[in-house]
Amino acid sequence: MYQLRGVTKQYRRAKDTVEALAGIDLTIGDGDRLVIQGPTGGGKSTLLQMLGGLDRPTAGSVELDGTDLAKLPEARLTKVRAESIGFVFQSFNLIPTLNAQENVETALVPLGLKVADRRERAAEALKSVGLGERL
Known part of the structure; x- marks a missing residue:
């Protein structure tokens, strides 16, 4: 809340x-x-x-x-944003040199997840919004 x-x-x-x-x-x-x-x-x-x-x-x-x-200090605020807040920006804010899965994985880096866990969560997220073919 x-x-x-x-x-x-x-x-x-x-x-x-x-x-x-x-x-x-x-x-x-x-x-x-x-x-x-x-x-x-x-x-x-x-x-x-x-x-x-x-x-x-x-x-x-x-x-x-x-x-x-x-x-909150910036490091803690970054963690709160990563764990508790979601953003949908008007512009895409994608990194053009990365594919869809890598762009989603980037948002998971502050959580300290292992690479394999980030890949799995990113793939699940893309599939859940109908973008599984973009993996």
Whole structure:
């Protein structure tokens, strides 16, 4: 479950301060679905980056299952992202020199799995979404 309390994110742009998020309070329960909608520049991507642990708030807390993501050292945050958070990016973010299975395996590296285990899990994942022929 996510619990956001007073989440604010400010960016510096030249001499100006841009407030992308201003005091967001939000609870997202396990299994909940959420739609984030709004105008360009309204903070949608910034909020998603907070939820994914890709950015840290200027103020407030972003808790995932009781752990404040903003207070974690980068190595621990990387492990949380690898174990607990999934991303579907607008652009593919694939490494063009790798095949589909190798691209999926790359996301499993932070878990510390053996090569054979990564290959097996990547193959299962691709098959489960109808991409088994891309192995």
